[in-house]
Amino acid sequence: MDKQAKLLSSRLFLKHRQVEVVLNRSVLTWKEADKERKRSSGISEGAHSRSVQVCEIVAVSRTEDVDDKRTRKSRKEAKQHSQLYPHAFTVSYVMRTRRHQWRCSDVTFHCDNQELCDQWIRVTNEQLSLLTDRPKSLLVYINPFGGKRRGKRIYEQKVAPVFHRAGISTDVIVTERANHARDHLETEANLDKYDGVVCVGGDGMFSEILHGLVSRTQTDHDVDQNQLDAELVPCSIRIGIIPAGSTDCICFATVGANDPVTSALHIVVGDSQPMDVCSVHHNDIFLRYSVSLLGYGFYGDLLTDSERKRWLGPARYDLSGVKTFLSHNYYKGTVSFLPAEGNLGNPKDKQQCRSGCHICQHKPSSKDQHSEMSDKKEKSAKGDSGDWNVIHGKFIAINAATMSCACPRSPKGMSPSAHLADGTADLILVRKCSRLDFFRHLLRHTNKNDQFDHSFVEVHRVRKFRFQPQHLKLASLEDLSEPLQKKGFNPICSAQTACSYSAAHSSWTCDGELLPHTAIQVSVQCQLIRLFARGIEEQQQQQFVFEDPCTLWPLEQSTN
Numbered sequence: 001m002d003k004q005a006k007l008l009s010s011r012l013f014l015k016h017r018q019v020e021v022v023l024n025r026s027v028l029t030w031k032e033a034d035k036e037r038k039r040s041s042g043i044s045e046g047a048h049s050r051s052v053q054v055c056e057i058v059a060v061s062r063t064e065d066v067d068d069k070r071t072r073k074s075r076k077e078a079k080q081h082s083q084l085y086p087h088a089f090t091v092s093y094v095m096r097t098r099r100h101q102w103r104c105s106d107v108t109f110h111c112d113n114q115e116l117c118d119q120w121i122r123v124t125n126e127q128l129s130l131l132t133d134r135p136k137s138l139l140v141y142i143n144p145f146g147g148k149r150r151g152k153r154i155y156e157q158k159v160a161p162v163f164h165r166a167g168i169s170t171d172v173i174v175t176e177r178a179n180h181a182r183d184h185l186e187t188e189a190n191l192d193k194y195d196g197v198v199c200v201g202g203d204g205m206f207s208e209i210l211h212g213l214v215s216r217t218q219t220d221h222d223v224d225q226n227q228l229d230a231e232l233v234p235c236s237i238r239i240g241i242i243p244a245g246s247t248d249c250i251c252f253a254t255v256g257a258n259d260p261v262t263s264a265l266h267i268v269v270g271d272s273q274p275m276d277v278c279s280v281h282h283n284d285i286f287l288r289y290s291v292s293l294l295g296y297g298f299y300g301d302l303l304t305d306s307e308r309k310r311w312l313g314p315a316r317y318d319l320s321g322v323k324t325f326l327s328h329n330y331y332k333g334t335v336s337f338l339p340a341e342g343n344l345g346n347p348k349d350k351q352q353c354r355s356g357c358h359i360c361q362h363k364p365s366s367k368d369q370h371s372e373m374s375d376k377k378e379k380s381a382k383g384d385s386g387d388w389n390v391i392h393g394k395f396i397a398i399n400a401a402t403m404s405c406a407c408p409r410s411p412k413g414m415s416p417s418a419h420l421a422d423g424t425a426d427l428i429l430v431r432k433c434s435r436l437d438f439f440r441h442l443l444r445h446t447n448k449n450d451q452f453d454h455s456f457v458e459v460h461r462v463r464k465f466r467f468q469p470q471h472l473k474l475a476s477l478e479d480l481s482e483p484l485q486k487k488g489f490n491p492i493c494s495a496q497t498a499c500s501y502s503a504a505h506s507s508w509t510c511d512g513e514l515l516p517h518t519a520i521q522v523s524v525q526c527q528l529i530r531l532f533a534r535g536i537e538e539q540q541q542q543q544f545v546f547e548d549p550c551t552l553w554p555l556e557q558s559t560n
């Protein structure tokens, strides 16, 4: 099929200028019909053209009312113009603005011939109907209490109009309690009716949707989630995230922005981004799934403290962050992990996961993965450590990032080179160190310096890992036998010793939720879910094709 072959080509009017408009299977282009124009200075000015990919057209429809945001003079001119060219259609399309943000922009073409106008609408719509990845029907859950409690307003004012324009039908549920969305998805929702599930809220709300959908899929396929080795069935329905939370890390790391209109447009164009999910078990009990950060020690303590300060909103993380930093606790335990093999890069290689990432393109067939894994599992089950690496130590933090965890607080994230869909997580071990060193390490999450380039930090790309805390009693006895001066603490906190001994156990935070067990087994499930996203785009795509960059096309209206 020749993608360049013209489907339609007409001379139409855009505002008062005649333009040559061409539609082929992949692109809509318009350029001034009268190529050579003379400026008053007499210098000839080249014509310019503008093009929009068909897959980024939101909708096309007949235009009844030409916009009225004009001066009286231009309204009069517009009236005369619309008497001459009374038929018009409007194309709404994705326009890239700054920092990975998208807006819905409109361009209206006029003509004097109704048939021609109808033909443009019909042929463009025919092309749009060939884009089968686009959702037609969505189930939307809104958390009215997430983040700054603006979820409902954000949806009604910014997102619903975009869905309406794209002709997407929605069923909207405003949640009435925590876990409402999860329970509804798990047991009640008729998922056959929908092409996607959308959550309006933060990472906690996303986690509800994740758990509801993944559990529902396993139940429907008779898979027992409590089995550590269970081969989980990927979810067939995609998830959309409209950011309205405190961190919005999952949205930020998959889109590059936490902006509701941008996310709505990624849903409309039917993007698809596969994502890894970690399953977390305590022996034979399934605990939770995680897609972003599993953290023990610093982040576990931070989250424990911040849960008591929910009323503070997003600021709770900063306050608890400072408090936890000052406590400067460390924890003893054993971390075992199965390193990722093959061509999957490593956490220090600076190859960031971007839209179309070649590392994430290759999904090992579940059979290969399964047989490779079961060999190793057998070895470890027999007491043979197989390829498992084992590290005993004193840790300030143990973090597992299944993706970069980029967010506005840390634009490159917890593990800048982690991949969204490679079947691995980056396991970051921060050993006992001075407060100053730990501060330096934290600070590097916010600047360009490498947060792994410290002697007390190590990072491994893993498929599975386990953690076993050292028993409270043993830890305190052993610690008390060490001379205090050897502990290497910087005595900022007068209750230093008490702080360090008070909590021999931390907790795990799993995407912002606290786990009830400290001994856990974690397994990365490659590409278990898909989001309406495409990963962070490398560069803003060239959308304007100026033959002469000095000439500026009159700006069309865009929806905010």
Ligand SMILES: CCCCCCCCCCCCC/C=C/[C@@H](O)[C@H](CO)NC(=O)CCCCCCCCCCCCCCC
Pocket (backbone or CB within 6 Å): 202, 203, 204, 247, 248, 249, 292, 293, 299, 303, 317, 318, 321, 322, 325, 405, 407, 409, 410, 413, 414, 439, 442, 443, 445, 446, 509, 510, 511, 512, 513
């Ligand atoms: C000196 C500045 C250091 C800044 C260090 C920033 C590191 C940021 C790393 C962010 C990783 C976010 C991962 C996101 C996980 C989400 O699934 C989860 C649910 O929303 N959120 C959190 O767990 C919530 C995690 C919240 C993390 C907030 C960290 C704030 C730390 C403040 C430390 C202050 C030290 C001050 C010393 C005087």
Ligand SMILES: Nc1ncnc2c1ncn2[C@@H]1O[C@H](COP(=O)(O)OP(=O)(O)OP(=O)(O)O)[C@@H](O)[C@H]1O
Pocket (backbone or CB within 6 Å): 142, 143, 144, 145, 146, 147, 148, 174, 175, 176, 177, 178, 179, 180, 200, 201, 202, 203, 204, 205, 206, 208, 244, 245, 246, 247, 248, 249, 512
């Ligand atoms: N109607 C509701 N009432 C109370 N809690 C709710 C309701 N709906 C959802 N929740 C819970 O609120 C918690 C927080 O929601 P959400 O993730 O949207 O915002 P946030 O915590 O402010 O943001 P983030 O998770 O990004 O830090 C979620 O864990 C979710 O289970």
Ligand SMILES: [Ca+2]
Pocket (backbone or CB within 6 Å): 276, 402, 403, 418, 419, 420, 421, 422, 423, 424, 425
């Ligand atoms: Ca990954």
